[in-house]
Amino acid sequence: MTLLDFDSDRLAQFSAQVRADYEELKAKNLKLDLTRGKPSSEQLDFGESLLALPGEGDHIDADGQDVRNYGNLKGIRDIRELWAEVLGVNPENLLAGDASSLNIMFDLVSWSYASGNNDSERAWKDEEKVRWICPVPGYDRHFTISEHFGFEMVTVPMLEDGPDVAAIKELVKDPQVKGMWAVPTFGNPTGITFSEEVCRELATMETAAPDFRIVWDNAYAVHTLTGEFPPIHDVVAFAEEAGNPNRFWAMSSTSKITLAGAGVSFFHSSKANLDWYLKIAGVRGIGPNKVNQLAHARYFGNAEGVRAVMRKHAGSLAPKFARVVEIMEDRLGEYEVARWTEPEGGYFISLDVIDGTASRVVELAKEAGIALTGAGSSFPLKDDPNNRNIRLAPSLPPVEELEVAMDGVATCVLLAAVEKLGA
């Protein structure tokens, strides 16, 4: 029987119980944090040997160059070839950078804003308006970049197999629509992976703006929770075949594979896009940290080495995700006051509560010492029109803390629901 089917007596009784549970929760004086998609210490330990790599005496890359010295904007061949094999792409179209692919995304947008990109008729700053497609729920840091440059963000819903392509095809008829964010594998926060059909449609669709770009943030390309790796679609190749060679700026990184703040980022795109990027990157600096790139090449050994590390992460993360889902099923399932994703990869569980109550759930949790990501944070301008979505990040806390926190969250979801029902 769902909460909505309760008669008023039963609802009152239930409400009293939930309120008592919540008081008990507050009395525990918890201090727990489910906000951050950070790897745990256990996961970081998988990469511990990197702290002593590449090791003394090991400083020459596959091209015979000294990685300790200046130069090589593209990054060293050792890591580019290894990562190209992971992605199944041409290493000539793949750059290796410093630790953060988000840095590269910001720069691509920033430089297009200041000067236009290689297909622009004018700098984006000189456009009357720039519109940007944001599948929702999505990654808050993407939206913050669009917001920073004053772009108008237009949302499209995420469906089972990726964003709503029909809606996107309509939007890109507008020449002011210059780009789109995408997290194609185990998306943040939905866990959804784009189907090959969606990938191909995004690659082949016509756009009014010649300088339209899809920022293809494949942050979780190999971040399985099951040990099964999804296919990685080479959208740059799809787009080239379709006559849209410069459509994708494709990103990935080792941030949640090796060390979260000290990995290697990668940028895969057409030659024309990379040449444009490198020209400005060459004004901005001399080259990325190649010592860290060599350390990573040594650490992984080869593409299979990457997958071996990811199986270890799955072994650490999967039980946490499973416990979150179990607790929600146990505590919330029968009342039908929430829906949640059961992702097969990535870093997040997306929790939808009764419309209008997400911010109240977050507030109640905060009062009980459980930090949740702010309601609405998976939407542009942090505005969830239904006030429904909460992003849960189960990776960082140990299982025991996670269990306590999720049990508390469940109590908050129920309390917000009975409040909403006026009980």
Added chain:
Amino acid sequence: MTLLDFDSDRLAQFSAQVRADYEELKAKNLKLDLTRGKPSSEQLDFGESLLALPGEGDHIDADGQDVRNYGNLKGIRDIRELWAEVLGVNPENLLAGDASSLNIMFDLVSWSYASGNNDSERAWKDEEKVRWICPVPGYDRHFTISEHFGFEMVTVPMLEDGPDVAAIKELVKDPQVKGMWAVPTFGNPTGITFSEEVCRELATMETAAPDFRIVWDNAYAVHTLTGEFPPIHDVVAFAEEAGNPNRFWAMSSTSKITLAGAGVSFFHSSKANLDWYLKIAGVRGIGPNKVNQLAHARYFGNAEGVRAVMRKHAGSLAPKFARVVEIMEDRLGEYEVARWTEPEGGYFISLDVIDGTASRVVELAKEAGIALTGAGSSFPLKDDPNNRNIRLAPSLPPVEELEVAMDGVATCVLLAAVEKLGA
């Protein structure tokens, strides 16, 4: 007797000799490179232990935080405090970044262009014109950044104790003058170190633009060739005392101290400037590579550790600089066809040849297999109005190669001179 005093017979005889020397030089089929201000392998070996640092098990910083994980835009306290001691500044006003301070300089200019800085009335892109003061000769990569954003570069001459402050004070009466480049210690390529008086005048002078900034690139702050370290003037403090707290964006890095492409960069400025920077840096990314910062803190140990490394560099570099000067004195001294600097620090020797012949010298050297930095490269738009200046970079080649190359360069200087005299 100088070349200009030669009578025509003696000049003809001399010319024949120089031409014969040049043919002999070409016959050697050299392949030598004096273009790059790169450390040599010997110097990079001083930092070799960094390739195994911080080492397994060492990943907690002075604040108890795990450097392997995300976060901490300011950089870790361990390296900020150490470097603040080197510079003699307040560590709270010092950020530690990734490897490249040039990256930070570009971003500061880029973000001011897109949005204005914390003192701007409008974004620099919306100014009718932005003018930028460029002391010459100066660092080519600085000028390339100003050029990239379309700024009009206005040159001022370098004097013995820094740039011509009287000229600068006139220029900054123009509100469109928004900034200035400076390499205050062992400058590139002149080797000149700004006097305290010049530092204070730049800090205290009135400027029409409230958002005027001096990019204070103290790249060679501790790069002595003599073992003597020049005083490091805290211009941020000078400016604050003078009521111009936000005047300086001050940069330094370990690039030519530890590993050229894999060091740590530093940004020292007022709190308001840093807050503005961090706000946008926090949109661009999550934080710098803190593992590398911890590795550097462990490598140096303390500020004296930095100076100890710099004495080793001096031991490697000083003999090279000395040989270059000796060869020029031997081969060119008596003819008075050139002047050169004898720097006490930094990476360059600045060679002035007879007006109008610098590009010819570079061309002749190239034909003889000796790569020199392009004539004019130390000037905005690579335009040396006197076609006089050549930047010599003695650091990279071993001494034996350097001697051969410099002997060849001397021959080219003489040949260009006799050609100029019509002999």
